[in-house]
Amino acid sequence: MTVSALIILIYVLVLASYLGFELISKVPPTLHTPLMSGSNAISGITIVGALIACNEMGYTTLSKWLGMFALVLATVNVVGGYAVTDRMLKMFKKK
C-alpha cells in the first residue's frame, strides 16, 4: 500500500470516528439497547471482507475455508442484529 493511500484511509477513520462520537452522544438513554444491537449489526460489515475472502478460488484452501466460516458468522451478525433491532423498535410506542 502506498503512503498516500494509507493516509486517505486514516482520514476516513478519523472523520468517521468523530462523526460517530457526535451522532451517538445525542442518542437518548431510552434507545441505548436498540442502538447497541443496531450498531452491532453494522459491525457485521466485515461480511464484505468475508465475501472478498471467499472469492479466492484455488489459491489456498485454508484461506477460502476461513472466508466461508467468516461469511456464515458475519451473516448471523448482520441478519440477526437488524432483525432483533427492528423487533425492539416496533414496540416503542407513544400513546
Next chain:
Amino acid sequence: MSTVIQIAYLVASVLFIIGIKYLGKTKDARRGNILSAVGMLIAIVATMLTIEVVTFLEIFICILIGSVIGLYYATKVPMTKIPEMVALFNGFGGLASFAVGLSDYFLKSSTSLESLDAVNLTSIILSVLIGGVTFTGSMIAYLKLDGKVSGQPITFSGQHLLNLVLLIAFIAASVFVFLDPTNLTLILILVVISLLLGILTVIPIGGADMPVVISLLNSYSGMAACATGFILNNNVLIVAGSLVGASGIILTQIMCKAMNRSLTNVLLGGFGQTVATGGQEGPAVVIKEIGVEETAMLFDSASSVIVVPGYGMAVAQAQHVIRELMEQCEKRNIDFRFAIHPVAGRMPGHMNVLLAEANISYDKLIEMEAINDDFSNTDLVFVVGANDVVNPAARTNPQSPIFGMPILNADKAKTVIVSKRSMGKGYAGIENELFGYPNCLMLFGDAKQTITKVVGEMKEMS
C-alpha cells in the same frame, strides 16, 4: 465496474450515518435501522459484483445458513435475554473479522510476498488481536450473563501480571512476524495469545459490571471491522467500523459514569469481593412489612406515583401487571411515571425495551436527571426488583462500595413500597439502608403475583 462499486460503498456509508442519526429519535428509530440495513444490502450486492460466478453457490449456502440462524435467534429471543444475544452476536462479528484477517494472511503469504507490506501485516495482526479478544471476551460475557458461568468475578494472584506478560509476548511475536512473515508458528502464537487475552480480561469482571463490558466489546467489534478495512483497503469497512467503535466507547463512558467507576477500575475487576470480607454489619435493619390490601389503599389515596423498575421486575415478568397497575392509577387521575436509572437492567436502556414490550408509552419513562428532583414531592414510590440504584448509602456512607454512585432519590418520597422476593441483597451484594427507613414499607413475595393481587384489590375498590 470498480467505479460503480466504489459509489455503492459510498452510498452504503452514507446510509449507515443517516441510519445512526435516525436511531437517535424514538419516532424515526425504526426507519433508521431499516436505512442502515439497506446500506448493508447495497454493500453486499456491490461486493458480489467483484466475485467470480463460480463461487456464487458456496456464498449463497453460507449466507443462507447465517441468515437462518440469525433470523431464528432474533425472532425467538425473549426481551429479558437481549444482553445475552448482543454479547453472542458481537462475538460472532469479532470472530468473523479474526477469520478474514487470517484468511488474507494465508492468501498473501502463499502467493505474493510483496503484497505483505508493513501496513498489511500490521492490519492483519490488529484484526487477529482485536477480533480474537472480542470473540472470546464476548463468549465469556455471554456465559456470565446467561448464568452458565458464575457472575462473580474470578480472580487469582498474578492475574494482571499474566495479562501484561501475554501482551508483551504478543508484541514481541508481532515484531518477529515482520522479520519473518511466512513463519506459521509465530502466527499461531498470535492467535492463541489473542484468544487467551479475551478470556482473561473478562473473567475478573463481576456480573454487575457486565453492561460496561458489553458496551466495550461492542466497540471492539467495530474496531476489528476497521482493521479489516485497512487490510482490504476498503473505506466502507472503515466508516462502519469506526461508527460502531465510537458508539461503544460512548456507551461505555455513560455506564461508567452512572456507576461512579473509572474504566480502569471496572477492567481490573474484582468488584464486590472486598465488600464480602469487610463484613462490619451496622445495627440490624428494622423493616416494616405491608400487605396487598394496604398497598392497594396507598395507591388509591396517592396523587402521584413513581415506579422504579429493576432487573428483578423482568425476571418476575411483572412488567405486564405493572401496566395494569398504571391503568388503574390513571383511571383515578393519579400521576404515574417510571424512573429509569442508567444501569437498571443488564445493558444500557434494557429497562426501556422491557417496558415498551409491555406496551407502556415511552414518554412515561423518565431519565434519572430529569426525575430526581421530583421524588421529594411524590406521594408514593414503588420499587420493583431494583435495589442498588435506590440505596441511599451511595450518598451517605463513605464506607459503602457504591458510595458516590448517582442514585434515584426514592427515599425522599413520602412513602416508599419495595416489592421484593425476600430480604436478599442486590446484584452488587450489599445491604440496602433504604429498607430500614421510617417511610419504607416492604411488600414481600413474587412481584408478578403480589402486584396482580394489588391490581385486583384496586379493581374492587372502584
